[in-house]
Amino acid sequence: MENEDKKSFLKHLDLPEKELQELLSIAQYGKIAKADYFIREGQVPRKMAFVVKGLFRYVYTHENGNEFTKNIIAEGNFISSYSAMIYNTPSYFSIEALEDSEILEIDYSSWIEIKEKNPFWNVFLIQILEKAFSIKEKRERELLLLDAEKRYEIFIAEFPDIENRVSQQIIASYLGIQPESFSRLKRKIKT
Numbered sequence: 001m002e003n004e005d006k007k008s009f010l011k012h013l014d015l016p017e018k019e020l021q022e023l024l025s026i027a028q029y030g031k032i033a034k035a036d037y038f039i040r041e042g043q044v045p046r047k048m049a050f051v052v053k054g055l056f057r058y059v060y061t062h063e064n065g066n067e068f069t070k071n072i073i074a075e076g077n078f079i080s081s082y083s084a085m086i087y088n089t090p091s092y093f094s095i096e097a098l099e100d101s102e103i104l105e106i107d108y109s110s111w112i113e114i115k116e117k118n119p120f121w122n123v124f125l126i127q128i129l130e131k132a133f134s135i136k137e138k139r140e141r142e143l144l145l146l147d148a149e150k151r152y153e154i155f156i157a158e159f160p161d162i163e164n165r166v167s168q169q170i171i172a173s174y175l176g177i178q179p180e181s182f183s184r185l186k187r188k189i190k191t
Contacts, residue, residue: 009104010104012076019118026111027050027104028104028106029052029104030102030105031102034100035097037096038079038095039081040091041061041092041093042090044085045080045085045108046085047108048078049080049103049105049106051102054075054103055075055098056095056097057069057095057174059093059094059173060093061094068173069170071174072159072170079095080095081093082129082132098166143176148181152175155175
């Protein structure tokens with residue numbers, strides 16, 4: 001893929017030209033098919049990615065096979081098991097493509113190199129981490145304090161077209177309820 005094509009994918013980040021070129025120099029275009037994984041639980045991650053097109057979920061899998069969707073990541077966001085990557089430890093969760101997706105993949109060692117050469121990237125990273133922390137904090141609050149109906153309303157507001165893109169089972173998992181409860185909830189809301 002040409003740099004100009006990759007550049008168009010990153011335009012909303014509003015990076016200065018020099019930094020945009022630095023990022024492009026370490027970013028590799030890739031595709032991930034629906035149901036394939038960017039990172040698997042237990043794997044020591046060595047990469048992160050910018051989602052160009054598609055949808056991903058962070059998913060924990062219990063030893064009994066039950067899945068818990070930690071987060072859903074849409075286009076225009078980064079995906080990573082960042083703490084596992086920085087500490088060089090196995091990831092506790094997987095990152096699964098929920099539909100055929102396109103990414104710009106960044107090798108962690110290359111990321112460290114550009115961060116060490118240019119302090120701009122430390123500020124950029126702080127902004128990304130602050131956004132991620134805020135989303136995490138909001139999600140925890142919703143799971144702990146709100147009922148399933150209110151969580152579903154928030155979910156629909158944040159992901160208005162999501163029900164056409166993912167299964168009800170994944171939505172139920174994200175909401176923290178069983179699929180049967182989700183079906184009842186949807187019926188209740190529609191009446």
